[in-house]
Amino acid sequence: MSTGYVGAATSITAEDVPALYEGAKFYSPAVGDATKEWLVRWTMDTLARNGPIVLVRPDAMAPQTRSVGLCVLGSATALGDLPPSGDEFALAVRELEHLTRQRFGAVFPIAAATVSALVPLIAASQLDVPLLDADGMGRIFALIHNTSLQLGGVSPTPLVLRGATGESISVTTQTGARADPLIRSNVDTLGGWAALAAYPSTAGQLRRAGLTGNVSRLINVGRLLLETSDPDVLVGRLAAVTGCRRIGRGRIVELEHLSRPSDVTIPAHPSSVVVDEVDGQGRQLRLELRSEIVAVFADGALVAAAPDVICLVDVLRGEMCTLDTLEPGALVDVLVMPADAVWYSPEGLSMAGPATHGIPLDHPRRR
Amino acid sequence: MAVQGDSPAHIGVSLGPDRSHAVVVGDRTVLASLSVAGPDPTALLARAAASCPGRPLSVVVDVSRLLLTHILHRTAGLSPVAMIRIVPRPASEPALARHPADVIERLITRRHTIPGGHDLFGQELRPIDPAAVRSVCAEIARDGVSCVSIVASGSSAQPRQERVVADAVQAVLPDAHISLAAEFGSQGLLAREATVVLNAALYAVTEEILAGCGRAMHRALPGVPWHVGRGDGGWASPSRIGRLPVIGVGAADALQLLGAARLAGSDDCRVLLDRPSGPVVGDVRHGLVVVRPQETTGLGTVLVVPTATLTPSPTPAPAPAWRTSDVALVRADLTCDELTCVGAAVSRPTAWLDEIAFIESTSELDRVRQDAAARATAIATANGAAPGSADIVEVSTVALPYSPSGTVRVRVRVAGKLDEPVPVESR
Numbered sequence: 001m002s003t004g005y006v007g008a009a010t011s012i013t014a015e016d017v018p019a020l021y022e023g024a025k026f027y028s029p030a031v032g033d034a035t036k037e038w039l040v041r042w043t044m045d046t047l048a049r050n051g052p053i054v055l056v057r058p059d060a061m062a063p064q065t066r067s068v069g070l071c072v073l074g075s076a077t078a079l080g081d082l083p084p085s086g087d088e089f090a091l092a093v094r095e096l097e098h099l100t101r102q103r104f105g106a107v108f109p110i111a112a113a114t115v116s117a118l119v120p121l122i123a124a125s126q127l128d129v130p131l132l133d134a135d136g137m138g139r140i141f142a143l144i145h146n147t148s149l150q151l152g153g154v155s156p157t158p159l160v161l162r163g164a165t166g167e168s169i170s171v172t173t174q175t176g177a178r179a180d181p182l183i184r185s186n187v188d189t190l191g192g193w194a195a196l197a198a199y200p201s202t203a204g205q206l207r208r209a210g211l212t213g214n215v216s217r218l219i220n221v222g223r224l225l226l227e228t229s230d231p232d233v234l235v236g237r238l239a240a241v242t243g244c245r246r247i248g249r250g251r252i253v254e255l256e257h258l259s260r261p262s263d264v265t266i267p268a269h270p271s272s273v274v275v276d277e278v279d280g281q282g283r284q285l286r287l288e289l290r291s292e293i294v295a296v297f298a299d300g301a302l303v304a305a306a307p308d309v310i311c312l313v314d315v316l317r318g319e320m321c322t323l324d325t326l327e328p329g330a331l332v333d334v335l336v337m338p339a340d341a342v343w344y345s346p347e348g349l350s351m352a353g354p355a356t357h358g359i360p361l362d363h364p365r366r367r
Numbered sequence: 368m369a370v371q372g373d374s375p376a377h378i379g380v381s382l383g384p385d386r387s388h389a390v391v392v393g394d395r396t397v398l399a400s401l402s403v404a405g406p407d408p409t410a411l412l413a414r415a416a417a418s419c420p421g422r423p424l425s426v427v428v429d430v431s432r433l434l435l436t437h438i439l440h441r442t443a444g445l446s447p448v449a450m451i452r453i454v455p456r457p458a459s460e461p462a463l464a465r466h467p468a469d470v471i472e473r474l475i476t477r478r479h480t481i482p483g484g485h486d487l488f489g490q491e492l493r494p495i496d497p498a499a500v501r502s503v504c505a506e507i508a509r510d511g512v513s514c515v516s517i518v519a520s521g522s523s524a525q526p527r528q529e530r531v532v533a534d535a536v537q538a539v540l541p542d543a544h545i546s547l548a549a550e551f552g553s554q555g556l557l558a559r560e561a562t563v564v565l566n567a568a569l570y571a572v573t574e575e576i577l578a579g580c581g582r583a584m585h586r587a588l589p590g591v592p593w594h595v596g597r598g599d600g601g602w603a604s605p606s607r608i609g610r611l612p613v614i615g616v617g618a619a620d621a622l623q624l625l626g627a628a629r630l631a632g633s634d635d636c637r638v639l640l641d642r643p644s645g646p647v648v649g650d651v652r653h654g655l656v657v658v659r660p661q662e663t664t665g666l667g668t669v670l671v672v673p674t675a676t677l678t679p680s681p682t683p684a685p686a687p688a689w690r691t692s693d694v695a696l697v698r699a700d701l702t703c704d705e706l707t708c709v710g711a712a713v714s715r716p717t718a719w720l721d722e723i724a725f726i727e728s729t730s731e732l733d734r735v736r737q738d739a740a741a742r743a744t745a746i747a748t749a750n751g752a753a754p755g756s757a758d759i760v761e762v763s764t765v766a767l768p769y770s771p772s773g774t775v776r777v778r779v780r781v782a783g784k785l786d787e788p789v790p791v792e793s794r
Contacts, residue, residue, distance in 0.1 A: 030768035034555040037669055041467035042460060075770040077723070078487050080555040082520045086460030142769065165455040165492050188771055191455070191486045191520075251693065255765060257732050257775065269772040271765070278693040291768040316637075316650055316657070317678050324776055325659065327763040329652045331693075 012055055012121060012131070014047040016219050023222030024117035025320050026238075028140035029311035030292050031114045032322040034080025042086070043118050046125045053121050054130040056106070057212055063204030067106040067132055068093055070123055071116035071196050073144065073161065073183070075267075077324060078192025079115065082164050089123040092162040092197035099158050099170055100200050108132035108206060110147065110199060112214040113140045119195070134210035136199065138340040139309045142266045142291045144183075145176035146352050148342045149199050152209025159183070159198035163190030184267070211340050217241075231318050231333055244337030247296055247303060248285055249315065250275040252330045267291050270358070273326060275334065285334055289323060294357040296334060302361050304336040305354040307343035311335050338365070376419050378588075379626075379712030381429040381619060381704055382406050382576070384436045389415040390708035391423070397630075400705055406433055408580050412587040426588060427711040429596035430576050430608075431618035435665050437572050438470060438565065438616075445568040446514040446544070447476040449507050450560065451536075453483040453519035453528050455493040468668035471561045474568045477510055479503040483528045485521025487554065487723050487770075492520070495528045500535050508539040514570060515540070516563035518548035520556055523722060544570045550611065553660055553671035553721040562670045566613040573612035577605050594751055598663070598674040600625045600656035600710065601717025601782060604751035617663045617674035619703075621656040622710030624649040624675055627699035629713045630706075636695040639680060640703060646680040650694075653760050655782060660721065673719050716757070716783035718747035726773050735777060736762055743779040752783025 012020065021040050025031070047053060070089055072079060097103055107127065109120045112135035124131040136147030144156050156176050161183055162168040169186050173179050179198075187194050206212075224237045238244050254274035268291040275285040288295040293310035296303050304310050312321035313333040321332050342348050344365055349355075353363055376393030389411050391399040399418035403411045408428065416423075437444050457480040458464035466472045481503055483495040507515060515536050519529045526549030533545045546567040548559040577595070584593050594602035597614050600621030608615050627638045628651040640647050650657040658673035699706055720743040724735040740759045747757040760780045767774040 033669075034558070037467045038463060038557050042462040045462040046460070075487075075767060075774075077554055077767055077770065077776070080557075081487055081523075081559075082454070082484065082492075083458075083463060083556055085456045085458055086463045188486075191484075191492050192770065255763060257726065257764065257766060258729055267769045267771065268766045268774070289766060291766075316648065317676060323768050324765055326765050327761065327778065329657075329761070 010055055011052040012047070012219070013052040014044040017044045017047065017118070019219045019222030019226055021118060021222065022225040023218030023220070024113050024115070026221050026225060026311065027113035027138070027218065027309060028111070028292065029320050030140070030323040031076040032324045034077055035115055038083055039115060039118055043121055046122050050125045053124050055133050055215060056130045057133045058203045058207035058210055059212070061106060061130070061132070061203035063202060063207065065105040065203040066102050067108055067201055067203055067206060068096060068104045068197050069108050069110035069136060069199035070120045071110040072119055072193055073196040074187040074193030076115055082191045082193065084164050084195070088162045088164065088195035089119050089197070090126040092160045092168065092195045093123060093127060095160045095162065095168055095170065096158065096197045096200060099160065102200070104129065106130045106132050106203060108210065109135045109215065110144065110196070111135055111137040111140045112218060113137070116140070117215065117218055131215065132203065132206055132210070133215045134206050134212045135214045136210060138211045138214050139307070140292060141352055143180045144196065144198060145180060148211055148340070149201065149209045150176045151342065151347055151351065152205070154199055154201050154205050154209050156198040158200065159196060161186060161190065161194040161196055163194045165190055211342070225319065228318065231313050231315050234318060235313065235333060235335065242337045244335045247298065247334040247336055248275070248277045248283060249279045249331070249333045250277040250285060252326060252328050252332060255326060255328060275332065278331070287334065288357065288359065290357050293323070295354055295359050296336065302354070302359070302364055305359065305363055306357060307339040307348065307352045309337045309339055375421060375424045377712040378415050378419065378423050378426040379708035379710065380408060380411065380415070380426060381432065381707040381711065382408060383432040383704070386704070387411050388704040388708050390705060390712060391415055391418050392709060392712040393420060397709060408583040409586065412583045416587040423588065423591055426584065426591060426593040427596055427602050427714055428580050428593060429618045429622055429707055429711050430573070430615055431596065431598070433576055434569060434573065434612065434616050437569070439665065442473060444572050445474060446571050447512055448474050448564050448567045449477050449479065449510065449512040449515045450475045450564060451479045451481060451503060451515065451517045451532060452560070453481045453495065453517070453532065454556070455482060455484045466557060466560055466564070468561060470666055471564050471668055474564055476512060477506070479506065481532060484519055485525040485528070487521055487524060488725065489521060489525030491525070495531055500532055504535050504539045507536060513542065514544045514546070514567040516546045516560070516567045518556060518560045518563055522549040523552045523554060551671050554723065555669065555671065558660065558669040558671045561668050562613055562672060565616065565670070566611060569612035573615070574609055577609050581605065594716070596622055596711050596714060597717060598672050599658045599717055599719055600675065600714060602714050602751065603716065607750050613670065614672050616666070616670065616672065619707045620649070620664055620677055621658060621675040622714060623703055623706040624651055624656045624710070625714060626706035626708070626710030627697050630699050630701070630709060631695065631697040633695055633697060636697045639696060639698045642703070647677040648680050649675050649677045655717070655760055655780060671721070716747055716750045716752035718743045718750055718757070718781045720746065720777070720779040722777055723767065724775050724777050726775055732764065732775070735775070736764060739777045739779045740781070743781040747781040747783050757781045757783045
């Protein structure tokens with residue numbers, strides 16, 4: 001496998017899958033590797049059997065081509081303990097086709113990150129349709145309507161959820177924001193995760209409201225991550241490709257729970273991680289978590305916040321440090337990188353900025 | 368290697384397919400380092416006993432190199448395993464119907480799926496299908512296998528379905544060894560499956576190895592307590608390892624880190640080990656090796672029993688400064704085999720717990736942590752720690768991303784005490 005930067009891809013082969021997985025983890029470091037072994041193997045086997053996936057930018061497809069977004073909704077830990085039978089995503093698409101009475105000619109990831117970046121490949125292969133090189137988040141947000149598509153007027157519904165239990169649910173709402181609260185409790189009943197087919201749309205709408213190029217960039221970032229385990233080299237190379245920078249390096253000294261007022265609209269309760277900086281200025285970094293890292297305070301000052309992508313590198317292992325395996329004493333690098341520009345617009349910040357996580361402060365990039 | 372005092376000694380042993388090693392450790396010193404050809408502990412323990420200044424307090428034996436050799440190269444000596452998955456629906460894709468690691472799959476003679484399963488909180492997703500249980504039991508009885516592994520989704524929270532199936536299998540095969548995933552806890556169906564398959568496959572060969580150790584101990588050091596190294600750098604009783612042999616896998620890596628740290632007199636350090644494939648680093652924290660459930664060195668697949676985290680060092684010695692910014696870097700001048708033995712000699716009984724819980728308040732979190740700590744302490748005692756001697760070394764609770772608010776993952780490490788502290792200096 002080549003480890004060089006290749007730019008935008010036009011196809012994805014089985015050999016690209018390990019890099020795609022690592023890149024997908026970088027853009028959603030919350031989720032651990034509980035699914036890695038079988039998910040990578042399943043994706044590689046599927047692509048080896050059916051051939052490479054055709055990856056098409058939305059502007060290269062006929063604008064009227066019907067497309068549908070896919071993702072895993074729920075907990076990757078639940079997915080790890082309750083793996084799919086294998087037909088959930090393709091069947092969710094077929095059910096949505098039945099519901100909308102339209103045939104989909106392409107699929108795309110609702111969020112090109114974590115496991116949700118890989119399942120559209122499998123569905124594309126099973127359904128024999130192209131994969132669009134675009135998504136709606138450019139990272140992971142916890143709520144399914146927190147997308148550039150919703151900002152662009154594309155509704156997430158009608159949608160279909162399909163669980164590993166073989167059961168399915170379809171939902172149609174008047175507004176996009178109603179969909180998440182309607183389906184979240186069903187996800188728990190289905191075992192903690194479900195295959196989601198949503199955002200029935202056209203390639204033309206994806207071209208206008210989607211975030212183009214976010215699938216192929218995962219492969220490039222993943223190649224960097226696979227290439228080196230030296231965190232200094234890694235951070236330097238990632239900075240060149242993603243624009244990330246290191247906020248600080250330190251040891252985790254405290255994990256706190258229910259550390260901010262909680263509401264039930266966002267999965268996972270508020271928690272905090274306290275990191276004592278071991279290099280540099282000796283600051284205390286306080287990371288606020290809510291499924292993802294949503295803010296970083298350095299000695300009390302807000303230095304990074306959602307929609308920034310904030311992640312941790314395990315310095316010992318030289319790889320991404322996932323939020324479900326944090327432990328006091330671990331040495332970590334705290335990295336931040338900008339999200340897609342759409343998220344720093346007033347509408348974007350209103351949808352996914354720090355205030356949505358109970359932190360009513362101006363975003364550091366807007367001061 | 369002069370004796371520095373009259374403190375009783377501990378003996379650490381590492382059995383390997385080609386050579387086996389032992390060290391005698393007493394009063395801050397490695398008193399003797401011994402080596403014999405082959406895996407038989409008889410001559411090695413006799414020589415170790417003769418090198419010991421008096422009756423040793425205990426002997427800890429690492430068998431992980433023997434186990435790994437059997438898993439990778441001598442599978443004919445392992446027991447074939449019938450694998451039963453309990454999930455709501457069978458896999459529709461070939462890649463999902465098997466285990467992704469060939470090292471696991473080749474141990475499985477036949478796979479069975481029984482409809483059933485729970486979620487992470489123990490809520491039933493599908494009731495167990497009695498007709499399917501009867502059918503699978505009939506097939507297993509017909510095949511005549513002696514080892515059966517069972518894994519059910521959600522069984523760490525609710526093991527009832529695994530036990531129902533185990534009881535049914537035992538009824539048709541009374542002499543079968545049955546390995547249940549619920550015995551190991553943790554999450555991840557495939558990692559739990561790999562763990563129970565290896566556990567079942569290793570039963571017979573481990574029984575043979577431990578019987579040999581028992582005979583050698585009886586001959587060379589009658590009455591001296593002996594234990595077996597664990598993958599997390601601690602030890603467990605021979606009977607515990609005999610029942611759960613997979614927890615002995617990977618012990619040599621962890622014991623090397625522990626041995627190097629103790630030689631340096633450090634409870635918190637980074638250890639650089641020279642390996643034929645290049646230098647690797649690992650951490651010791653609070654006197655215990657940093658471990659986690661992960662891809663186990665040499666196996667190439669993830670197990671839920673924790674093993675040492677070893678990372679290739681990007682440059683040869685001197686070690687890069689980035690890895691040692693706030694803790695000491697330790698590089699021992701003993702061989703890896705000697706370090707394994709030193710680590711074994713100074714190791715303690717340990718336990719590890721990794722589970723999902725639900726909290727609604729910080730006071731409830733305290734209760735959850737206390738309950739988990741109590742269970743981990745009970746496991747350490749079952750592993751051989753003297754009752755009342757086990758301490759909580761580490762507790763971490765993290766909010767589980769994308770799960771219902773209040774869901775936490777709790778990990779607890781517990782370690783018992785040696786009869787006496789054994790600080791060690793190099794020769």
